[in-house]
Amino acid sequence: MADLSVKIHKLELKNPVMTASGTFGNGVEFDDFIDVNALGGILLKGTTLHHREGNDYPRMAETALGMLNAVGLQNKGVDYFCKHIYPIVSKYSTNVIVNVNGSTIEEYIELTQRINELEHIAAIELNISCPNVKEGGMAFGTSCPMAEQVTREVRKVYDKTLIVKLSPNVTNIAEIAKAVEAQGADSVSLVNTFLGMAVNAETRKPVLSTITGGLSGPAIKPIALRMVWQVAQAVKVPVIGMGGIASATDAIEFMLAGASAVQIGTANFNDPQCTIKIIKGIEEYLDRHKLLSASDIIGKLQM
Amino acid sequence: MADLSVKIHKLELKNPVMTASGTFGNGVEFDDFIDVNALGGILLKGTTLHHREGNDYPRMAETALGMLNAVGLQNKGVDYFCKHIYPIVSKYSTNVIVNVNGSTIEEYIELTQRINELEHIAAIELNISCPNVKEGGMAFGTSCPMAEQVTREVRKVYDKTLIVKLSPNVTNIAEIAKAVEAQGADSVSLVNTFLGMAVNAETRKPVLSTITGGLSGPAIKPIALRMVWQVAQAVKVPVIGMGGIASATDAIEFMLAGASAVQIGTANFNDPQCTIKIIKGIEEYLDRHKLLSASDIIGKLQM
Amino acid sequence: MKKQVCDLTVINNTRLNHDNYLIELKPSIKLENIQPGQFVNIQVKDSPTTFLRRPFSIHDVNYYNNTFAILVKTVGDGTFKLSKIEKNETLDVVFPLGNGFSEPSKGEKILLIGGGVGIAPMMHMARESKNIGVEVHILLGARSESDHILVNEFSQFGQVHLTTDDGTLGIHGFVTDHDIMSSKWKFDRFYCCGPDPMMHAVAKRAKALKTECEVSLENMMACGFGVCLCCVTKTNEGNKCVCTEGPVFNINDLEWQI
Amino acid sequence: MKKQVCDLTVINNTRLNHDNYLIELKPSIKLENIQPGQFVNIQVKDSPTTFLRRPFSIHDVNYYNNTFAILVKTVGDGTFKLSKIEKNETLDVVFPLGNGFSEPSKGEKILLIGGGVGIAPMMHMARESKNIGVEVHILLGARSESDHILVNEFSQFGQVHLTTDDGTLGIHGFVTDHDIMSSKWKFDRFYCCGPDPMMHAVAKRAKALKTECEVSLENMMACGFGVCLCCVTKTNEGNKCVCTEGPVFNINDLEWQI
């Protein structure tokens, strides 16, 4: 049986399959469906310094093999997180990673410092790519200087594994990846959602309360895969790939393109057990191809 | 019965439905299926100054409700066009528009001058967004200064309707749209295809000979619609919307978001008669909503 | 019972009228303690336009046969495909989801109000309420006579009152036009599920009558089990997820302008 | 005949073996002059993974009943869904597409070579060729005995020769291992359709024997009628579209390394 373990900087993942922030709650919502500890790691939902109500309903629109969301980082803030959520997620033996969001550099720093104190949080994922908030969010991820600055400042106050999550809504994602790598990111994860829109022709109104939202799901896979491939060639740090992954085959494609690990997002909604099936499928694939370890496919696309 | 006619600069379209370049051949391939003259206009396949063989097979990959293509502007060049294709397409009474491609500014200019001489070509669509060629193509459409320059130079030698076709592979498409408008574009059309990629997990090879290709079809509709909406707010010239339109409802959504006309691309492959159905559907919609003309929905999204 | 994702066998699919289908499902695990108002989330296969699961109220439960039923009204391709499902086929279902209606007390008099396919959760509610010695009245509203379904089945558990928008059956008008909703009836509780405007009208009446009232919301859902945060509704305590903190809400907790 | 896009009625869908289905279709317009080797392009409904139409060779034509048949081998969801189609359902088909095999002359001796589902276009070819007084031999290759289908039907039009990769029926080996492809038979023409390696091997043999040889290619297609330029193959005259300038090519025109 093939060795599925992979490394993302200091993180040891028992397999390359993680969950994507905002699609897996705090993990506990999945306890009824799967053994969360069987995953390589879990990304908790986006956290901010202060409580956020998020955007108004409707926050969701179904599209061609995809969905738009405009949740807007609804969460109870870091105090609540430390008091009520952290104790629960600390029980997991898998890697638990917090997705960190700010509207200003200062917020990113303060939030990171708070998370830094939490022993069982193995890493943070710096979200500089949320398309659903008015301030900060994607603005940091679509400008090289801003991406650099926020990474540099957060790096100063954080010594565990720092993953920076990139926005796909850019002309040159490899450039942003190189910029954050140069500022000390230990890994980059991509892609966050694509800015999209849905219109109701009958009511002649936008479907989402926020007009635009973030597109995820199988529809975006070809673009996400291209971006992961471009970024993997541009940086030396490990790349975490995501965007429309719903099967082991999808995950393997991302790994061949250069991803050391993958995150599963929207697919969790359709099948709360898909992550476990994907792990099994990768294992079967490696065995069938007589490969000894997951690293035998990472970046092994043959040209 | 509602008045379907719309205007794109000097072009009078009997209805807002055109075909997208590269998906409609030279029109004649559709003569067996539809009355091409019933369309608002047709965009001929991408033309270059010199003969191009295009890329190697495989040039196509099917994706989640979409497809990647890597045709690479295969065409016989402008001499052949003038001699053999122009005489045939001149028979059409609808607007016939040439999609103009170059690897250098000089090529764009020379090609435009050649097309300018053709009486029955009502307009050109300057393609600064082809992702499938090594030189030129998308490079012009993803940089503001380059987009400005090519538009300015072409404008100098062309006095009929100049449409500039934008690339979606950018951070800020509205900015590019404003830039080409300022240089004299009479209209902008968007979007061209999204740069994407497909991998065959079994062979561990890219599916396309060119590794990456352009994504089109319903999958991209939410992103295309958002871009059309952003561009329509940013420019004063008429916007031509496209990207995944397959039904009258899709077309109406783009028009509500601000498109004065639409182009139908990939949907022509699935249903060679879809353009005619879309025209009928728009007409029915207007009648059902007691609207007198197509212009009553253009940009009429209610916030 | 614990949330599950499993393949349920279709025991029966009965067409009730032009657009309503009663689908009976049998899990391999034992059904226990399904609260009236809870729902299931179903994967629709072979529908390119149906990407996400589709939520349906648990219509009725038969613990003896270990089956439950859902009532499906065809409105788009997802429900259309479901309506074509045949006996012995399986459906991939996540269930049971959400919180049900709060349990009435023995001796109370309650009114279950269902509009359109909103009657779906009321059968299980009517059955369970009658079982514990509650006086059940059922008020069903529909557009027209042919839209009224399951009237006989409901009448097993209490008196049924009907309205139609066009007057072809029962009282001519909306449910709130029915005398049963007037002050003289003195219900302890209203339980309501139906189109938004109807639930608002019922809630308004309930406030006026000072009657306890719960409504079951049908917000658009992506996950159905509390992780996507797409299905929220505004409450006194901020945004709450309809899928896990509802779908049933007491109208006093909602920020409705009524 | 002129290219059409229309709904064809399924007259019959016969399962031939584990993965091959013979689907008979009836158009409302009159069939005329369908060339052997031409193909149709079918819209597959209800398959989220099947976005584009799927091309199939025209297997056989019955002008008298105004029907034609296609032979479908299930390899993915598109062909799987097609294999489930039932009598009286309709399929949305674009046809006839492409150029057929060049017509042999009366008195000639030809060998039709089909590998796997590549036998599909050969029935119509065999029938038409026999009709005009050509001596037809048919060489069918398959993996194993159970993969050989329609052998009796082919034998109406000429002598059938069989190979299997595993030796369970006919000659053990590939089609090129069969004696019928040796120099002593002196065929005027080979017509071949099957997996790429097989067509290459046949082409090589044809070159060695100096026998005229046409092959039918199965490149991936997006449109099927010459507008997307996705299906190209390299020829002496540059890239040509398999859908409109093929699918049948003379091997001398192709840039194959043989």
Ligand SMILES: Cc1cc2nc3c(=O)[nH]c(=O)nc-3n(C[C@H](O)[C@H](O)[C@H](O)COP(=O)(O)OP(=O)(O)OC[C@H]3O[C@@H](n4cnc5c(N)ncnc54)[C@H](O)[C@@H]3O)c2cc1C
């Ligand atoms: C908790 C809950 C319980 C439900 N119980 C039942 C039930 O017991 N029986 C039943 O038939 N239906 C029920 N519904 C509604 C049902 O889920 C939708 O009708 C179904 O998802 C529509 O799917 P579709 O693919 O057929 O239609 P679509 O093609 O997705 O939509 C068709 C039309 O219906 C509208 N629509 C779809 N879903 C909703 C929604 N949730 N709210 C408002 N409009 C919507 C769309 O905007 C569109 O106009 C319930 C919904 C929820 C959230």
Ligand SMILES: Cc1cc2nc3c(=O)[nH]c(=O)nc-3n(C[C@H](O)[C@H](O)[C@H](O)COP(=O)(O)OP(=O)(O)OC[C@H]3O[C@@H](n4cnc5c(N)ncnc54)[C@H](O)[C@@H]3O)c2cc1C
């Ligand atoms: C001109 C032409 C004529 C054809 N005639 C017939 C016929 O008569 N009968 C028949 O059964 N099939 C025929 N085919 C092949 C048939 O079109 C494919 O098998 C079908 O499109 C597969 O669809 P799917 O959705 O089932 O498989 P998918 O899920 O799309 O694919 C399943 C597997 O098959 C491979 N595949 C799919 N299409 C092709 C292709 N064109 N070439 C090589 N590999 C492919 C895929 O890469 C994948 O590995 C023909 C193809 C062409 C181009």
Ligand SMILES: Cc1cc2nc3c(=O)[nH]c(=O)nc-3n(C[C@H](O)[C@H](O)[C@H](O)COP(=O)(O)O)c2cc1C
């Ligand atoms: C409902 C929803 C909420 C999300 N919330 C977050 C978030 O809080 N932080 C974040 O970095 N990404 C968030 N994402 C983006 C996902 O983590 C992921 O990057 C994206 O969905 C693409 O992957 P997928 O196609 O597998 O879903 C969210 C996505 C969805 C669908």
Ligand SMILES: Cc1cc2nc3c(=O)[nH]c(=O)nc-3n(C[C@H](O)[C@H](O)[C@H](O)COP(=O)(O)O)c2cc1C
């Ligand atoms: C096979 C193919 C070839 C194309 N060739 C061209 C081209 O030559 N010039 C051009 O501007 N756009 C070309 N396009 C892009 C389309 O015109 C259109 O912008 C894109 O496909 C998005 O629209 P759709 O989703 O409706 O197809 C091509 C698209 C496809 C699928």
Ligand code: FES
């Ligand atoms: S539907 Fe996802 S949280 Fe309610």
Ligand code: FES
């Ligand atoms: S398949 Fe489109 S040109 Fe051949």
